[in-house]
Structures are given as C-alpha cells and as structure tokens.
Amino acid sequence: MPDLELEFALALARAARELGVEEDLPAAVEPSALETAGDLSSPIAFRLAKVLRRPPASIAEELARRLEPPRHTAEVTVTGGGYVNLRIEMATYASEVVASALGWGEVVAERHDPGPKVVVEHTATNPNKAAHVGHLRNACIGDTVARLLRSQGQRVEVQNYIDDTGVQVADVLVGIRELGLSPADGEPFDRFCSRCYVEVFRRYEAEPRLLELRRDTLRQIEGRRGEVARAAKELTSQIVDAHLRTMARAGVGYDLLTWESDILELGFLGRALDLMEEMGVTVRVSSGALAGCLVLPMTEGETDPETGEAKVLIKSDGLATYTAKDIAYHLWKFGLLGLDFRYHPWAPGGPATSSAQAGDDDLDPTSFGRAGRVVNVIDQRQSAPQKVVREALRRLGHEPQADQLFHLAYEVVALSPRAAAALGVETEPGRTMYALSGRHGIEVGADDLLDAAVRLVRPKARDQRTAEVLAASAVRYYLLRFGLNSIINFDFDEALRTSGDTGVYLQYAHARACGILRRVEPVEADPGPFRLAPEGRRLVKQIAAFPRAAAEAAGSLSPSSLAGYTFELATAFNDYYEHTDRLYRVEDPSLRAQGRQLVDALRATLARSLQLLGLEPLERI
RNA sequence: GCCCCCAUAGCUCAGUGGAUAGAGCGCCGGCCUCCGGAGCCGGGUGCGCAGGUUCGAGUCCUGCUGGGGGUACCA
Structure with missing residues (x-):
C-alpha cells in the first residue's frame, strides 16, 4: 500500500532541495488537524522560514508549486499562513487501501529486517x-x-x-x-x-x-x-x-x-x-x-x-x-x-x-x-x-x-478509594489511591477479576466460551489502554465497563462487521472508483493508518498507543455504519461491492489490531 | 538529602514542538438496531504556579507547590 505520509514527506523534501535547502530537515507530515484543509498537512515551511529568511506563506506556496505530487493526490493547497496540505483522491486510493487490508499478514511492516533476536x-x-x-x-x-x-x-x-x-x-x-x-x-x-x-x-x-x-x-x-x-x-x-x-x-x-x-x-x-x-x-x-x-x-x-x-x-x-x-x-x-x-x-x-x-x-x-x-x-x-x-x-x-538492555518500566496498579473500600480497607478522606499489598491481603486477584467479568457478560453472550473471550477482552484492554507512566487507579466499575472505550466495544464492532458480511453475499461486480461519504473517507484513512500505528507502537514499545488506534478504528466503523445505507438494501452493484469490500477491509484490520493487543476477535457475540 | 514518575473537563485518561487541546464515564435531550444497542448524534469559557527557549509550548528548559515511588546484607 502506498504510504502517502511518507511519499508526501519525500516529495516535500525534494521540493525543498530545489529551493536551495541543503540540510536534511525532517519533513514532518501528519493527518490534517483541520479536515477542511485537506487530508495530510505539513508545517515544513515554518521550519524553512528561518533558513531561507522568507515568510513561511511564500515558501509554502512555492513548495506547493514545485511539488511533484504522489499518486492519489487530488490537490495540494496552502493554508494557515504556511501549511502545505494534500487532499487525497479517494476514488482510487480507497481501492488500494481495501486490497492491502485484505492482505495483512503476520508481519505488518512493509519493509523489515529481522535483526537480532x-x-x-x-x-x-x-x-x-x-x-x-x-x-x-x-x-x-x-x-x-x-x-x-x-x-x-x-x-x-x-x-x-x-x-x-x-x-x-x-x-x-x-x-x-x-x-x-x-x-x-x-x-x-x-x-x-x-x-x-x-x-x-x-x-x-x-x-x-x-x-x-x-x-x-x-x-x-x-x-x-x-x-x-x-x-x-x-x-x-x-x-x-x-x-x-x-x-x-x-x-x-x-x-x-x-x-x-x-x-x-x-x-x-x-x-x-x-x-x-x-x-x-x-x-x-x-x-x-x-x-x-x-x-x-x-x-x-x-x-x-x-x-x-x-x-x-x-x-x-x-x-x-x-x-x-x-x-x-x-x-x-x-x-x-x-x-x-x-x-x-x-x-x-x-x-x-x-x-x-x-x-x-x-x-x-x-x-x-x-x-x-x-x-x-x-x-x-x-x-x-x-x-x-x-x-x-x-x-x-x-x-x-x-x-541493548532495555528496562521497560511501567507504573503499578493501585486501588481507587471505592475499590479499596470494597476490599475492606479503611479509607481516609482526601486519599486518592491505595497500594496493593500481597502480604496484607489487599489485592484484586487476576482470576477473581476475570471471573467477575465473565459473570457480567455471560447473560448477553451466546455461550460460555464467548463470555470468556469477552471478559478477557474487557480486562486486558483495560490494563493496556493506560500509558506505561500512568498508575492505574483500579476501579471495578471501570475495569468491567462494557461501553465506550473498552475491549467489549471493540469486539462488538468486529462482530458487527462480521454480521454484515454474513448477511451480504460477496459481489462479483467490479467495484470501480469508490464513491464515499465523509464517514467512509474517514474509515478508509483509519484503515490505511494501521501499518504506521503498529510500527509506531512497536517502535516505542507502547501498547496503549495501539489501543488508542484500535478504539478510533472501531469508532470510525460504528460512525460509518450508522450513517450509510443498509448494505443489503443497496441496489447499485458497484456501490454494494464497494461497501462490502470496505466492511471486509475494516474487519481484517480490526481483527489484526485486536490480535496484536492480544484479544481474540469474535465473529459473533 | 539525592534520584525517578505524575499533575490536562465533575471523574478516569489521550495528546510524538505545529492550525480552534480531544476521548470515555457521568448528566440532559434525540435517533435507531445489516447482531440482539455493548451503537450513533447534540449539549464543554479544562493544560497546578512562576519564569525562560521558540515564528509557534499541554509538549522543551529552570524554579516552586502538591501527590506517588526509589534510595536494603528484600525482590
């Protein structure tokens, strides 16, 4: 799949060189903060302003003019006094993203070198x-x-x-x-x-x-x-x-x-x-x-x-x-x-x-x-x-x-006052956390927590095994979504929640996608250029971001960053799901094929993302 | 004493020097369910304090305040 962020950054760097910039400035590119500006934006002109002794806006204009746009570029614009923005041509880009997503393998990285063990x-x-x-x-x-x-x-x-x-x-x-x-x-x-x-x-x-x-x-x-x-x-x-x-x-x-x-x-x-x-x-x-x-x-x-x-x-x-x-x-x-x-x-x-x-x-x-x-x-x-x-x-x-010896330090799990009280600890007003203590019996057993989660989700799960996977998803996601430097102020209600930013929400989104794919037969017709509403565009972009999200989480040894990505992916899908026509009612074979492929691509990406987090993707709940 | 971490919305937390700082929970109102609401939409004058660096600081630097941890012939 084309890494548009990288290609845009390289193109900007080339254009900058034409302007006479010798040193290798990092051509930062990120998703546009303003959706109206474009899909990708770079503040590189601000950094060049100092070197070139010219106003950022004029540098940005010239960069945009000289830029050799990567594939799938709809337009390049300049906004905000110096941002260079790229708008993606979704009609063609979406097809490539969908095809890549259906092919995610064990190894997600495009280029990789196994390196040392x-x-x-x-x-x-x-x-x-x-x-x-x-x-x-x-x-x-x-x-x-x-x-x-x-x-x-x-x-x-x-x-x-x-x-x-x-x-x-x-x-x-x-x-x-x-x-x-x-x-x-x-x-x-x-x-x-x-x-x-x-x-x-x-x-x-x-x-x-x-x-x-x-x-x-x-x-x-x-x-x-x-x-x-x-x-x-x-x-x-x-x-x-x-x-x-x-x-x-x-x-x-x-x-x-x-x-x-x-x-x-x-x-x-x-x-x-x-x-x-x-x-x-x-x-x-x-x-x-x-x-x-x-x-x-x-x-x-x-x-x-x-x-x-x-x-x-x-x-x-x-x-x-x-x-x-x-x-x-x-x-x-x-x-x-x-x-x-x-x-x-x-x-x-x-x-x-x-x-x-x-x-x-x-x-x-x-x-x-x-x-x-x-x-x-x-x-x-x-x-x-x-x-x-x-x-x-x-x-x-x-x-x-x-x-090459890395201590991946993380903060401990402590008890919220509510959790401490529930375990019979005497709580004091004003104190916000209570340390676990195995030798004093002040702790939440891992099995006990998982058991509690199973009991909670069992009534709505189709069978015991589904309940166990859901329970594990809830607990595991809860423990992963915090940054390593954050003390988890453990709270039973938070850990066992099933709505919002939770493992259960992710599983439900995955199962929903699977449900759609079961209901709608694969379409033989050539999907052709994608026609997407804003929710569909956002979903495609979020799917496309997966390899980068995985690489960044791996590079920074940060499970929570992948957890954040995965939640946004599921949210993008739920948003899409709520705001597009029921796929089984879509008559146009091309639109129907596009819709099904997009849902399938989401399903594959969400599944792979869940696996990296250690949650077993559920097809039904 | 010295060292490390933390302080962002009522609560729990994201935020990798870049545009108007975001989520979830809770509360109020609405929609509706291709998976059965574990869903979607709307409702928000918040970066502990004081300096500094920078075109630009929640983010970097210094000091301070408050909280947690370490500084064992424990692990």
Missing part, C-alpha cells in the same frame, strides 16, 4: 501465591510488546523468570510446614498460598522468633538439596502452573520459563561472580557496615565502598542477592556466560522450561537465549537494580549489550 522478559511473578491484577498488567504489557515486535518481523523469545529461591517462597513454606496451614475444601492452591502468606506475616508480627524459621527455610532452599528444597520446588511448580493458567485466560503465553534455582544449580552465578572478579569490578569488603559482603561499587574504579555507594551481591551470610542472580541471568540472555541451561517442554502444549538435569526430551540449547536485544518488563520501582545489571554488563566490557 529480542528476548522479552515479563510476568516474573513470585511463585508463592496467586497472581493479582498488578501481575496481570505486567503480563499483558509484555505479551503485547512481544506481539508488536513480531508484527515488525523481529524474532522474539518470551521468557518468564521464576524466582523460586527467594524469601517469599520460604514464607509460604513456613506457613505450611511449620504452622500447619492447609487448603480449605475446594480452595485453589494458589489462593490458599495467598492466604497462607498473609497469615504468616500476621504471625511474624506477633511472634518475631518465627523469623528464625524463615531464615532456616531460606537457607535450606538455597542449599538445593534435602526435603525443604524439594518441597519448595513442588510448591513453586504448582504455583507456576496456576500462573500459566491465569495468564492463558488473558491470552498470555511464553516461550521459556527460566528458573532461578537452575541459575544456582548450573553454576551460572558462580561463573558470573568469577568473571566480575577477574575483571576487577567487584570488591570484598573487610570492614565497616558492609563487612563480609561482596559488592559492586556504584562509581567505577571506586574500591572503597566506605566512601561511595555500593550494591551488595553476596551478603555477609554468604547468600546471593537477587541482583547478583539477575546479573548472571543477563549474561546468559546475551550469550556471554559460556554456559547453557538444559531445556525441555514444561507441559504438553506449553512453553519450554530451563532445567538443571539432562533428559530424554531435551531441546536444542542453541535455540534459546543468545539475544541481541533484551526488553525487561518490570515495574518502575525496580529501576535502580535494573541499572545495576546494566552497569555490571558495561563494566564487564559488554558495552554493546548494556546498550
């Missing part, structure tokens, strides 16, 4: 309790980012890091093994663990001596051998299964599960520490507050942690911090460690998993890791440790990799 890490929910809505936001963002990158032809491997040797696992084990807590009848295991986690923290506060049990348990988990370590593996495996089921409900999947315990077991951490010692980037502290710790000084070349800040990698009790393991993990991600996991399928039809043991069903180790670029979807609160990981890579001499 991208590893996207997301979810990484502690495997000791049920996933809550904050974890679900992470997973939806990460999953959509992976889909967006793939839509641009990039090779992507999605990893879910399982932090199975952390202290949170020890907490739940204390509850089960030491306090004798057990699931109630019919209580899902992950939910039981959430409850257990809360209970254990209550007991810690009442009986601080229980913290001894926690330390012991953690030490035994880290020891990798013995009954407690086996119990930990059993517990975390069950929770991981629960998380995979929860995330699958929202359309989220993974290529590989990477287990922290394997990083320890296979000597990744040891190798990483050796490398850092060889390069002289770590320091063993002998005195002061950090005595006995192995640290990474935060100022390069600083060897005295007393005088500067330092990140502890190995604690004085000999146990590694999370950041130390993360450094080892990232060396592996980039293929810089010289070690590999073993790999085998986690479950039939599921992702692969790392493993410390060889097995009959081992997968090709060279097909995992070895990234040229890494995107970590981790909430904004972990920015500091993410910087440490990048800095460690840099100091180890891996500057290019450090530059």
Whole structure:
C-alpha cells in the first residue's frame, strides 16, 4: 500500500532541495488537524522560514508549486499562513487501501529486517501465591510488546523468570510446614498460598522468633538439596502452573520459563561472580557496615565502598542477592556466560522450561537465549537494580549489550478509594489511591477479576466460551489502554465497563462487521472508483493508518498507543455504519461491492489490531 | 538529602514542538438496531504556579507547590 505520509514527506523534501535547502530537515507530515484543509498537512515551511529568511506563506506556496505530487493526490493547497496540505483522491486510493487490508499478514511492516533476536522478559511473578491484577498488567504489557515486535518481523523469545529461591517462597513454606496451614475444601492452591502468606506475616508480627524459621527455610532452599528444597520446588511448580493458567485466560503465553534455582544449580552465578572478579569490578569488603559482603561499587574504579555507594551481591551470610542472580541471568540472555541451561517442554502444549538435569526430551540449547536485544518488563520501582545489571554488563566490557538492555518500566496498579473500600480497607478522606499489598491481603486477584467479568457478560453472550473471550477482552484492554507512566487507579466499575472505550466495544464492532458480511453475499461486480461519504473517507484513512500505528507502537514499545488506534478504528466503523445505507438494501452493484469490500477491509484490520493487543476477535457475540 | 514518575473537563485518561487541546464515564435531550444497542448524534469559557527557549509550548528548559515511588546484607 502506498504510504502517502511518507511519499508526501519525500516529495516535500525534494521540493525543498530545489529551493536551495541543503540540510536534511525532517519533513514532518501528519493527518490534517483541520479536515477542511485537506487530508495530510505539513508545517515544513515554518521550519524553512528561518533558513531561507522568507515568510513561511511564500515558501509554502512555492513548495506547493514545485511539488511533484504522489499518486492519489487530488490537490495540494496552502493554508494557515504556511501549511502545505494534500487532499487525497479517494476514488482510487480507497481501492488500494481495501486490497492491502485484505492482505495483512503476520508481519505488518512493509519493509523489515529481522535483526537480532529480542528476548522479552515479563510476568516474573513470585511463585508463592496467586497472581493479582498488578501481575496481570505486567503480563499483558509484555505479551503485547512481544506481539508488536513480531508484527515488525523481529524474532522474539518470551521468557518468564521464576524466582523460586527467594524469601517469599520460604514464607509460604513456613506457613505450611511449620504452622500447619492447609487448603480449605475446594480452595485453589494458589489462593490458599495467598492466604497462607498473609497469615504468616500476621504471625511474624506477633511472634518475631518465627523469623528464625524463615531464615532456616531460606537457607535450606538455597542449599538445593534435602526435603525443604524439594518441597519448595513442588510448591513453586504448582504455583507456576496456576500462573500459566491465569495468564492463558488473558491470552498470555511464553516461550521459556527460566528458573532461578537452575541459575544456582548450573553454576551460572558462580561463573558470573568469577568473571566480575577477574575483571576487577567487584570488591570484598573487610570492614565497616558492609563487612563480609561482596559488592559492586556504584562509581567505577571506586574500591572503597566506605566512601561511595555500593550494591551488595553476596551478603555477609554468604547468600546471593537477587541482583547478583539477575546479573548472571543477563549474561546468559546475551550469550556471554559460556554456559547453557538444559531445556525441555514444561507441559504438553506449553512453553519450554530451563532445567538443571539432562533428559530424554531435551531441546536444542542453541535455540534459546543468545539475544541481541533484551526488553525487561518490570515495574518502575525496580529501576535502580535494573541499572545495576546494566552497569555490571558495561563494566564487564559488554558495552554493546548494556546498550541493548532495555528496562521497560511501567507504573503499578493501585486501588481507587471505592475499590479499596470494597476490599475492606479503611479509607481516609482526601486519599486518592491505595497500594496493593500481597502480604496484607489487599489485592484484586487476576482470576477473581476475570471471573467477575465473565459473570457480567455471560447473560448477553451466546455461550460460555464467548463470555470468556469477552471478559478477557474487557480486562486486558483495560490494563493496556493506560500509558506505561500512568498508575492505574483500579476501579471495578471501570475495569468491567462494557461501553465506550473498552475491549467489549471493540469486539462488538468486529462482530458487527462480521454480521454484515454474513448477511451480504460477496459481489462479483467490479467495484470501480469508490464513491464515499465523509464517514467512509474517514474509515478508509483509519484503515490505511494501521501499518504506521503498529510500527509506531512497536517502535516505542507502547501498547496503549495501539489501543488508542484500535478504539478510533472501531469508532470510525460504528460512525460509518450508522450513517450509510443498509448494505443489503443497496441496489447499485458497484456501490454494494464497494461497501462490502470496505466492511471486509475494516474487519481484517480490526481483527489484526485486536490480535496484536492480544484479544481474540469474535465473529459473533 | 539525592534520584525517578505524575499533575490536562465533575471523574478516569489521550495528546510524538505545529492550525480552534480531544476521548470515555457521568448528566440532559434525540435517533435507531445489516447482531440482539455493548451503537450513533447534540449539549464543554479544562493544560497546578512562576519564569525562560521558540515564528509557534499541554509538549522543551529552570524554579516552586502538591501527590506517588526509589534510595536494603528484600525482590
């Protein structure tokens, strides 16, 4: 399909060169803010005014005169004291747009170069309790980012890091093994663990001596051998299964599960520490507050942690911090460690998993890791440790990799006062948000939210499966439509709304298009030049904008921008639908063929857009 | 203390230096349903404050105010 924005921009740049402009000014072109002015507009004359020392209006006039208009140009005008505008010849342009839309493939980008492999890490929910809505936001963002990158032809491997040797696992084990807590009848295991986690923290506060049990348990988990370590593996495996089921409900999947315990077991951490010692980037502290710790000084070349800040990698009790393991993990991600996991399928039809043991069903180790670029979807609160990981890579001499390590930071999900009150939190006047807290049981379970959404839409859905897809669409779209820098002030009514800017609205628009296509037989007649009312023109332009919208969302790793595009696409269609004649009543074969093709093009574009957002397009509701 | 993020309509949020700052929700009124209203149309003197840069600032810079987060031998 012709990228008119690009072609117009290039034509303007050529015309500018004829005017004697040497430097490559970005010839900005965007959809016209004023529909009366045209379809595309450029303020380039304003920028040239300075260089050419002439009024913008006269430059714009000359640009317009010299411009070699791209195909499908109806007219070029100058307005507003210097804007150069292009009006599109819709009669021919619409045919091309429609044809392209019916041919959208897996890869949406026109020109693409697969480039280096991208590893996207997301979810990484502690495997000791049920996933809550904050974890679900992470997973939806990460999953959509992976889909967006793939839509641009990039090779992507999605990893879910399982932090199975952390202290949170020890907490739940204390509850089960030491306090004798057990699931109630019919209580899902992950939910039981959430409850257990809360209970254990209550007991810690009442009986601080229980913290001894926690330390012991953690030490035994880290020891990798013995009954407690086996119990930990059993517990975390069950929770991981629960998380995979929860995330699958929202359309989220993974290529590989990477287990922290394997990083320890296979000597990744040891190798990483050796490398850092060889390069002289770590320091063993002998005195002061950090005595006995192995640290990474935060100022390069600083060897005295007393005088500067330092990140502890190995604690004085000999146990590694999370950041130390993360450094080892990232060396592996980039293929810089010289070690590999073993790999085998986690479950039939599921992702692969790392493993410390060889097995009959081992997968090709060279097909995992070895990234040229890494995107970590981790909430904004972990920015500091993410910087440490990048800095460690840099100091180890891996500057290019450090530059290709992106922390995709996003803000957390908090509770609106209404939601907090609904969960039994004591609210205070004037306070607008309340943090989630797994250890205090203040949270919205991901499954609970999805269940609530299913109950809500079930009465109007044709069957249970449709209701589940609709529910997932509502929840997933809600979590994606906010910019990453926005804290989601979670509200049940907002999350479960089905009208307006929602996933359900998008699904309804798609189903409506499918309904029309079922009702109106394909027309054999040649549609000929398109005759379109304003609503039809807007719809064609919005369809044509899809590749650019996907590319921009992928380039800026911004699911919310694609969500915005998709909503506008659905809105353009509903507007068109309301303001054109019922297609089945249209007698003119050419108009009927045009109408059907346009609806079909919309259907294809909306479907592809929904897929990128991770919503399964519904043909009927 | 230092670092990061946020502040736009009653509420929740878009807005990539460009024309008259937009959506959704809620409220009022109307239309109607090729999918069964989860739809469409109309109703709007809002960019926290003060400077600065620019032909042009919601957008960039500085300061301030208010809110959130980080600054662990937690993750």
